[in-house]
Amino acid sequence: MTTHNGKIARLPRNIRDELNHRLENGETGGRIVAWLNALPAVQAVLAAEFGGGHANEQNLSNWRKGGYQDWLKQQERRNHVRELAANAEELAADAGGVEIGNHLSAVLVAELAASARDALAAITDPAERCVRQQEYLQTLARVRRQDYLAGQLAIERERRARERVKEQEKDEHQKKWAGEWEPVSRQFKRSFMTDSFAKPDLTSQLMATQHAESLLRDVKLDESPLDGSTATDKPGSN
Numbered sequence: 001m002t003t004h005n006g007k008i009a010r011l012p013r014n015i016r017d018e019l020n021h022r023l024e025n026g027e028t029g030g031r032i033v034a035w036l037n038a039l040p041a042v043q044a045v046l047a048a049e050f051g052g053g054h055a056n057e058q059n060l061s062n063w064r065k066g067g068y069q070d071w072l073k074q075q076e077r078r079n080h081v082r083e084l085a086a087n088a089e090e091l092a093a094d095a096g097g098v099e100i101g102n103h104l105s106a107v108l109v110a111e112l113a114a115s116a117r118d119a120l121a122a123i124t125d126p127a128e129r130c131v132r133q134q135e136y137l138q139t140l141a142r143v144r145r146q147d148y149l150a151g152q153l154a155i156e157r158e159r160r161a162r163e164r165v166k167e168q169e170k171d172e173h174q175k176k177w178a179g180e181w182e183p184v185s186r187q188f189k190r191s192f193m194t195d196s197f198a199k200p201d202l203t204s205q206l207m208a209t210q211h212a213e214s215l216l217r218d219v220k221l222d223e224s225p226l227d228g229s230t231a232t233d234k235p236g237s238n
Contacts, residue, residue, distance in 0.1 A: 015036075
């Protein structure tokens, strides 16, 4: 967008937007200039940037030919984007579950088809018509290539999401299995330790000792105070 340096171009954006809407609605230049000069913000800018004075209809005419035209083009682009988004939303409501990018691609392809139809209808030379057809086909091929890549990316995201779910289920199953197996493991160790201690040979005694140490490591010791404050007082103590 072109940079403008006139009096109106230096005004705050909210004032310029309001001015543009007034022009769009057909308000006369005299009323717009009177409205501008009555605003304290406009007076402050004119005093600081232009040594005072007022905005006049010539300033407004310059703005109408420059900044206002840029604003109209910007509004047209915004309206076009809104229209595309609205069409994409309608397609999304009909298709359901498909990414919005796919809908927008469909809208753009439809726009390309309409443009190609109108342009080719105006070409009478067969050679030129063939060249233009090839250009449109190349553009369409690039669009479809991007659609294919987007589809592959969506499939990859779904695959990774399924893998994460499977990993979470696996972790939960392992935790549950470990919690259920722990009491059985301790009971097995006790039985083996008891049988091993009952045997007179040194190897059995050593294995029983190892199982006893393993069981003791699994026991959570009572962390009661060691200063004897909770011990039962002995008879005759003060």
